Amino acid sequence: MLTISQLAAYAGVTVRAVRHYHRIGLLPEPERDRSGYRIYDAVAVVRLIRIRTLADAGVPLARVQELLDAGPEVFAGGVQEIDKALHAEIRRLQNTRSRLARLAAGEHLALPQSVVDYLDRLRGLGVEERYIEMERDAWIMIAAQVPHSIDSVIAKKHEELDDPEMVKLYSLLSGALDWPADDPRIVEVADIMERLMVRAVEAGEVDADDGIDDQFVDLLDSTMVESSPHAARLLAILEERGWRGWTRIERVPAERLKTELPPS
Amino acid sequence: MLTISQLAAYAGVTVRAVRHYHRIGLLPEPERDRSGYRIYDAVAVVRLIRIRTLADAGVPLARVQELLDAGPEVFAGGVQEIDKALHAEIRRLQNTRSRLARLAAGEHLALPQSVVDYLDRLRGLGVEERYIEMERDAWIMIAAQVPHSIDSVIAKKHEELDDPEMVKLYSLLSGALDWPADDPRIVEVADIMERLMVRAVEAGEVDADDGIDDQFVDLLDSTMVESSPHAARLLAILEERGWRGWTRIERVPAERLKTELPPS
DNA sequence: TGGAGGGTTGACCCAGCGTCAAGGTCAAGC
């Protein structure tokens, strides 16, 4: 008959694995010769190869035992189920391969395609890479907060970009990263923004219910303020004119303007 | 920013996993708010999603860390390697699926195709299933002992089956399982075997160097003897006529016949 | 004010073996 290493080699497993199967009762302990060595017959070979076939399919050993000790119809059902899982796993790995390819190509993978397309459109308009990166990080955070509605939010941004004034605004903002602190062009930016805001309010496009949490809106705004000295000046100018916010624009009633000051 | 559960949900991992990555230093511990809660930024999202993409590809976390902290060319090389492994894994799973299908179809998988074909040929000759099973188990043991030369051994058996006398022999042996203990047809079997042996010796086809270990040959012979009472009688008749063995046939010189008796 | 639903750390548990450790056995050569 066979020694344990012959058995193991033929079935393509290690000796250690065979002994493990004995301990957990998956493979019955065979007879021993007079020196205590295990000696195996063909039945053991068949069982071990069946065990490996199922285990290679990713079936836990406890389930392998159930299946091998069950009737033929239970076994067939189990095998069918395993095959389905195997098929799903193959597709998962294929999917992982394509994600890996995107990762190698330099994509961040942290954003849905719609946002990536939007950032590419900005890039196409000549917006600087530094500015795009700031936008990207903001979008990553937004997508993390409201993954379900990110596509519709982006759709709105695309519509906004159809307006040449908005395109102009972006190209100014992009360049603004290098402006001196008191650059007068910031007023031009404020003018464009105000025109855009007025138009948006008139078209009834300003809805506070975009699904993004208030605190989070404040946070994005303050991140923006920290990113550039111009941002604070810009917000101040707009606030004088009765507007508040950046991420989400609000009209501030004139009479409240003097009493309500920003907390910080 | 994001809490741990928001981060985890967006990246598709559990909170526990994120904390695990912190412990092993894979994801840097972020700032805490004043109550000790971790707060995450976009950089953490990007890193976590990269971690998951690599981990989903089956990369050990230690290697993920190496890759993410390495330069772009090392990273690219690593990713390529991982992709190769992934591809190999997909093929392995596809292979496992086909083995699984064969298992479900009732195959034993413990034998190479050549032996399965050989057994099918015996079946086609009308040999009984009980006899086939005995043969199968013997072939499993032989294949386990000499996996590299099993195909050539089987090729020889196929040639033997081209001889109508051999076919007759098998059909008799198959039926012999139900013969009464003293059935005279056993002599007919012996006659056929002797004719076949004589022819084999004349053709120079008997070579002791078939790669199968002597002890193992003895073992197969004794298994055969135990399997049926006729087997012992058959061997006895042949031995009277100067032949020894079953698995491997040997001519015994006439002068040694009287002095050398079987030990048991 | 208290309860739900977050968050925090820490400790133990799991499969499926790999990897020593510390020997006993067998076959072969000298």
Add this chain to the structure above:
DNA sequence: GCTTGACCTTGACGCTGGGTCAACCCTCCA
């Protein structure tokens, strides 16, 4: 008969990638 090297034996600990309590703290809302 002795040694050598390749096997065999049991037993115990280690590893990955977290899951699953436990015991407690923080925040928010009614």
